[in-house]
Amino acid sequence: MKNLLSTLTLAIGMVAGGQALANDYPNKSIEVIVPFSAGxxxxxxxxxxxxxxxEQLGETLVIRNIAGGGGAVGLSRGVASAADGYxxxxxxxxxxxxxxxxNVPFTHEDFDFIAKVVEEPYLLAVSSESPYQTxxxxxEAASSGSVxxxxxxxxxxxxxxxxxIANITSSNFNLIPYPxxxxxxxxxxxxxxxxxVLGGAELRSGLxxxxxxxxxxxxAERSDNLPDVPTFQESGYDLTISVWRGLVGPQGLPDDVKEQWVAAIQQIVEDGSYEETANNLGTELAxxxxxxLDVFIDESAAIMLEAAGDLAK
Structure with missing residues (x-):
């Protein structure tokens, strides 16, 4: 009986201790991995x-840029980290x-998604001196020759x-990747x-x-930041893809940690403190x-897989 009581006491203490650690979060600086270069x-x-x-979390965020592999290096490092919110x-x-x-050792199911915060559209853009201004x-040019x-x-x-875009418009695009x-x-x-073809924020200054x-x-509809630019839908092409940005952790974050992050972002969005900055960056709060969010990510992953088509392995 004495041994049983000791075991129960130890087990209860471990649970209580774990709960205390979760409730005490955060109690040290938090690393945020950006899987791309600065800027x-x-x-x-x-x-x-x-x-x-x-300000919302009451702790310092240390931003760490880990670039490489189109984001694969930083995300691989992050997803392998302890799921403790740090x-x-x-x-x-x-x-x-x-x-x-x-070509990566993870899927979206290996992450705990905290929030999608902003979106921007992809744009098909040309030089202002181009003969193609619609x-x-x-x-039409791509249907008769390579563009x-x-x-x-x-x-x-x-x-x-x-x-x-090339597939859905039956265009002969010669896609040229740049760094x-x-x-x-x-x-x-x-x-x-x-x-x-790039995100709206990247093209903003040139536009x-x-x-x-x-x-x-x-x-799917015209962007508030680019009200004069038509959608592919308006030209009769059923294409809807957006650039979204948000925050994630490795799968298995404690509920308390996840709730604190969600509450912090909700407060920032609702009090309007980020909206002007988001617009200045060429993005829109979404x-x-x-x-x-989980449904959105699952649907977006399916759309991206279909869009990859013959590019995928």
Whole structure:
């Protein structure tokens, strides 16, 4: 009996101790892995959120850029970390494109999704000096001959989206991957490619300067940030893909930890403290949490897998 009581006491103590640790979260700095280099869309997204999240969570966020493999290196490092809430990751459409291409040791089910915070459309864009100033004129040219289209990286979400555009419009696109979006933009401005497919935030400065013209967006409806740019849907093409950005942890986060992160982001979204910054970055607030987020991620993964088509292994 004495041994039984000792065992029960130890077990209860371990449970209580674990609960105390969860309730005490966070009690030290939190690492947030950005799986891309500093200055990119994922990096600026997280750094803009950083002071707001620190205020809500009451702890320091240490942002760590781990680039390589189109995001695969950083995400692989993060997903293998302890699921204690002290290693989180910036997430985006790109993680689903990696999964669709079949060249990473993880799927979206290996992550605990905290929130989708912002979205932006992909754009099919050309130089302002291009002879193709409508999506129909570019597609017509691509039906009779090859049109060079720049994208950011082999197997990137932009690459997969451009492939989907080519397939759904029956266009003969010669897809040319560049190391990043800035190189692809330089290529279209310099006449080395006829068009690019990139996220709206990456193209924002070129559009505002009048050096680029967006022919169509991949949103279902026109973007609030780009109200004059038609959608592919308007031209009769059933294509809807977005660039989303959010935060994730490794699968198995304690409920209390997950709830604190969700509550922090909800407060930031609801009090309007991030909205102006999001718009200035060329993105739009589009928050999702919980079951709705899980459904969105499952559907997005399926869309990306279909869009990858013959690009996937």
């Amino acid at each position: 990119g869309g994922n990096d600026t997204f997280v750094r803009a959120l950083q002071p707001l999240l620190e 290693t989180m990751m910036a997430a985006s459409t790109g993680m689903l494109s990696l999964e669709a291409m079949g 999506v129909d004129s570019l597609i 060079r289209v720049g994208v950011s990286g082999i197997g990137s979400s932009a690459h997969i989206t451009a492939n989907a 990043g979006g800035s190189e692809a933009i330089s290529a279209v401005m310099g006449g080395h490619v006829e068009a690019v 505002e300067a009048g050096r680029l013209n967006a022919l169509a967006t991949t949103y 928050p999702l949490y919980g079951d709705e």
